[in-house]
Amino acid sequence: MTTNQSIAHSALTSGLRGFLSDQSLYALCREQLNDVCYLIDQCCQRIQSSGISSDLSSMCIKATMHEETIFQYASTDHRARLAHWVRQYSGCHAASDREAHAAYIMACAVKALGILSDWMREADQKVWSYVSKHPTDWPWSFYCNFVETQIDPRERIEALEQYVLHLEPITSLPCLIDDELTPTADRAIKNAIRKKGGVVSGIGRAQDMTTRDAAITKQALHYLASGMSHRDITSKVHSWLEQEVAKPPAQRPEWIALETEKALSRKSVEAILKRNFVV
Known part of the structure; x- marks a missing residue:
């Protein structure tokens, strides 16, 4: 050249x-x-x-x-x-x-x-x-x-x-x-397939999180409807979530992923409730 x-x-x-x-x-x-x-x-x-x-x-x-x-x-x-x-x-x-x-x-x-x-x-x-x-x-x-x-x-x-x-x-x-040049194309294909798999997994995780957040919000609204003070809601929901996660897998609600080993932190629960205008 x-x-x-x-x-x-x-x-x-x-x-x-x-x-x-x-x-x-x-x-x-x-x-x-x-x-x-x-x-x-x-x-x-x-x-x-x-x-x-x-x-x-x-x-x-x-x-x-x-x-x-x-x-x-x-x-x-x-x-x-x-x-x-x-x-x-x-x-x-x-x-x-x-x-x-x-x-x-x-x-x-x-x-x-x-x-x-x-x-x-x-x-x-x-x-x-x-x-x-x-x-x-x-x-x-x-x-x-x-x-x-x-x-x-x-x-x-x-x-x-x-x-x-x-x-x-x-x-x-x-x-x-x-x-x-064919191996180069083959690697490009495999890289793209792996990338697609990551995006698909991300969608699944996002859907799981949406379902989880909805369950947390629903429980908070239940406590509010029962007359609980706003300042106590986050702690109560966090405690409830810990109890749900601690259950044996067969007894857990469907919105808790099987691989979940511990509940969200209190701070994370509070962020979810704020995002959904509960607290």
Whole structure:
């Protein structure tokens, strides 16, 4: 690779990463975006090592445009002619098999990246869709943290699923099994699946906490209805919660998670009651 090619390549990846890192939800997608940026990086190196030309640049663009059609033909072609179909739909008939394969892998990575980029932008916009004025004076870190707390985790899960879906052709097409870039795509897929699992678990924990908080609030309201003073409510509810948690698992209410070993602190109970306007 020549010096000029290295500079061009560096400018492409650094510019892309710079754009993505300016998004408010970048922290949630950093690992997945880095994975596909690295994959794009490796594809660029392979293509540029032969001397990049306008034809090869056009091949990458057209491979992305026609990726689904190329996959449809390549996945049903018993002769494993992915490179043939890339050349056919890109019009770059002089490309070698390795260059054509790199163009297709890059197309998959670009589409996966686009899914997360679109999700970051749309999720941010959705947070502010119900307010008349977008805040402009917040510190950036505070702004990002706020947006992260407002997103719909189910939409994030869907984005991760689509991200994986766009990378899976790289690991499923027979002619790419021995390609040195396939393990990179496989790692990216596995990382995204693990990330999705964490988000799903987070939803479960949030639902458990919501149910628990509702039970605590209900008990506090019961004490209030019985005439108990507001200043005694927190201590009484905390004592009640300790008794419920101390019961054998089979006798516990369903809203207490099986792995719970001790009750919340009095301070945590008070915070829940304040959040629900009981005390």
